[in-house]
Amino acid sequence: MSLTLGVIADDYTGASDLANTLTKESVRTLQTIGVPDAALALPDADAVVVSLKSRSVPAEEAVKMSLAACAWLKARGASHILFKVCSTFDSTDAGNIGPVTDALRLATGAAIVPVTPAFPETGRTVFMGHLFVGTVPLNESPLKDHPLNPMTDADLRRVLARQSTGRVGLVPLKDVAAGVDAIRARLEALALDGRTAAIVDAVFDADLVAIGAAAAGLPLSTGASGLGLGLARALVAGGRVLSQAGDGGAITQGIAGLAAAVAGSCSAATLEQIAVAERVMPVLRLSAERLVTHPDEEVADALAWAKGRLAAGPVLIAASDNPEQVAQVQARFGRTAAGLAVEHGTAAISQGLVAAGVRRLVIAGGETSGASVDRLGLPAFLVGPEIAPGVPLLRTAGQAGEPMVLALKSGNFGGPDFFARAFALMGAGVA
Known part of the structure; x- marks a missing residue:
């Protein structure tokens, strides 16, 4: 099996969500539960989504699991790794989005990691680094009462910075709206300034397409299924993945x-x-x-x-x-x-x-x-x-x-x- 896109998902439903997005974009996609056993026969696929149960475990355990998945995906040819997180960025100040992103950045050699949980189709948008659920900020949504990871801050720069070892920057909507080259230029400038991650604004699906095209040339990104949509379209448009409609009835x-x-x-x-x-x-x-x-x-x-x-x-x-x-x-x-x-x-x-x-x-x-x-x-x-x-x-x-x-x-x-x-x-x- 030779992959183009490797995905590490921090929970099983999120993995299905992302696999669904890729399949809708006609990318041949397989979802695995954990890192597959060497003896497991898998059909050919352009994208494999490795499902982990790492969202709410201790950060050290989440990092270990994610690095193992990354190594398996890279060994099978994945040129880009997406760390798939929830579109509501469920993560306490102890982790796990920050620690896993930091570890994967080192493992992939990424200078900076674009990060966006935006998924406008499901009502998740990011503006000036703040996450909105529908029409309200994250901390005013029902996620403030999440039983495991209550989200009380809508500013994703602050949320990610509290759990990361590096500094977090922002790619504002004006740069996203200006297109792929502007996003790349902003990411490069932030990396030169010592930022290791950047929250990227996205309000419309067109924003995700531009972000995906910019991220596809990097080794690593972190985001929700909306970012997967952008990556899929970029990979198909660039000829790195052949668009193939699936047989839903099967x-x-x-x-x-x-x-x-x-x-x-x-x-x-x-x-x-x-x-x-x-x-x-x-x-x-x-x-x-x-x-x-x-x-x-x-x-x-x-x-x-x-x-x-x-x-x-x-x-x-x-x-x-x-x-x-x-x-x-x-x-x-x-x-x-x-x-x-x-x-x-x-x-x-x-x-x-x-x-x-x-x-x-x-x-x-x-x-x-x-x-x-x-x-x-x-x-x-x-x-x-x-x-x-x-x-x-x-x-x-x-x-x-x-x-x-x-x-x-x-x-x-x-x-x-x-x-x-x-x-x-x-x-x-x-x-």
Whole structure:
């Protein structure tokens, strides 16, 4: 396998989001779970997205995992590495975006790293270095209540500088609007000034195309799926990748079996989606407290509930809750213990559902998706058609047993009817 673009994603749903973007741009894309085993047979691809579960682990561990992925991608010919992060830049002052970017910069020999989480299609824009979610600054959005990485500062220069060893500059919108040469010139000037990273403004998709063209000639960039869109278009336009439309129907071909969804995200979007799903399918709401105090019993009860209903159609099991209830559980048991209990519980439920015959599985939430995919031992995915912006259908590849079709949804993505839409595209419609 000889690659052009290598991607290191800091969570599984973000990896699917980026793989979806590349596939829409007709780039042959494969998503792997972790650094692939040498014995794993992989189909040819122009881009490989290595999915890590490194967003919320200790920074030292995230750096180690990311460097291993970088070495694997470079050994297979990747000329550009994209460190894919969330479009809401989820990262505490201890990391992990800064430490990983610093380490990858040294590993790739980059003088400066362009950084932008902008993705206008999903409402994420950057202006004067400040990240906006829709019409509000990041620190005024629901992300301020994120259970693991609460975002309380919209100025990405400050956020990145607090966790980086180098100095952070800015490529303002006026330079981005002036085009590729102006972006390159600004990055070169910042590098000469001793800056090792630069937040790049982007408000429109056209901005991402210009940024991608400028970044494609560098060894490393950091950003969300919007930057992946720009890179893909630059690589296709430059003839470094041959544009090839994929066969979306092949993703679900030959897959039948039961259908279910598991949700662990507490985002406002997912909470609304669960409420809408209750109108058309059975929904079980888990007790976060019992997942901490009596996890085996809560998981067993949830699986028993599901097994009595799966034959009639899709079901949804949700550990999601509103910020006030989450805060109460965290105050009682600690943020880390409460978060791990939800991850482990939802992963065990996903495993139990597959054991019960589920072959069409929707998972909502980055941490929930990562824990579930790890528990299921799925090594790689072929990327299919889009369910919602940033969320593709995925077909398992390389694993023993029957193939499955999945959707791994970041908490904030998708419209109110996301679950029903996902099941319909999987061929498991609801009433």
